[in-house]
Amino acid sequence: MSRRMTRASLKAELRKNEDALSSPSVPAEPPPTASGLAGPAPLRLPDQTAWEQWLQRSHGESPGVWLQIAKKKAERPTVTYDEALDVALCFGWIDGQRKTSDAQHFIQRFTPRRRNSMWSRRNVGKVAALTAAGRMTPAGQAEVDAAGADGRWDRAYSSPSAMEVPxxxxxxxxxxxxxxxxxxxxxxxxxxxxxxxxxxxxxxxxxxxxxxxxxxxxxxxxxxx
Structure with missing residues (x-):
């Protein structure tokens, strides 16, 4: 009886393994990184050019990325927040949440702009300067055109420091x-x-x-x- 039970258990285990191999795998939840974030570690890029090159390769496929950005007195500089935002706008991306990282860095989220998302007046002004400098890519210009077509461009909102009581x-x-x-x-x-x-x-x-x-x-x- 014990021998038959062992064989039955073995067959069941083999069938389970075969089912697992033939079925689409479900990715496990990625473990948290040293920064406390799930998924890939934040990107640390030395300058604006490196960020631009990354977006040229990945802006159409990536769902977003965390950038590790050096503070002003950090020993090793990185692309700055303002530089990173300019490049992101050129590719139709936008900045998001910011989190602390360590004594010399913070991490900043950048993602593709969501459909129908509102524009800030600050970024409208930035795009005007980027357009005049010839830096906008087709992907970035497409987001601007879409906002102009549905009225979001004209409804751009003020930043907290500039917004007045209507x-x-x-x-x-x-x-x-x-x-x-x-x-x-x-x-x-x-x-x-x-x-x-x-x-x-x-x-x-x-x-x-x-x-x-x-x-x-x-x-x-x-x-x-």
């Missing part, structure tokens, strides 16, 4: 003293969440409704989630 929102706040006091006491980042939502709203009726909702929320001393 007149219609200011008027609504003046009509509710509690909401205005609470909003005026918020930090720049907390204020920006409200202002960005208003500035990037396309339809006038939706904008008016949102402003009313935001004033009501602020009057209750609540923030947007």
């Amino acid at each position: 007149a219609d929102f200011e008027d609504a706040l003046r009509g509710n003293a509690e909401a205005k006091r609470f909003f005026d006491a918020l930090g720049r980042t907390q204020r920006y969440v409200f202002l960005w939502r208003i500035e990037t709203t396309r339809r006038p009726e939706t904008r008016k409704r949102k402003i009313g909702e935001f004033v009501d929320l602020l009057s209750q001393r609540k923030l947007l989630q």
Whole structure:
């Protein structure tokens, strides 16, 4: 009985191995790197040219990459953030999340621009300069053309440091003293969440409704989630 059970177990194991070989393999979750990120280690590139060469090869296939960028007083320099962003825009990519790395570096995420993603006024200005310098690639220009065609280019939003309270929102706040006091006491980042939502709203009726909702929320001393 024990001998038959052993043979049966062996046959079952062989069948399982055959099924595994004949079935498409599912990649395992990549282990975290030393930076604490899953997947490939961040790229460390010495200069703008190296980043441009990498994107020339990979911009159409890669889902995104983390760049390790040296701080100003680092012993070994790398491509800078501003240089990396310029090149990314040329290829239709955009910057994303930033994380700490070590005493001399931070890591910055760069990915292909998502469909229908909004543009910042800062990047609109950068693209104008890159276009004048003849640096835009067909991939980058395609993203600009798409934004121009659907109106996103004209609706580009301001950065937190430059965004002002629009007149219609200011008027609504003046009509509710509690909401205005609470909003005026918020930090720049907390204020920006409200202002960005208003500035990037396309339809006038939706904008008016949102402003009313935001004033009501602020009057209750609540923030947007």
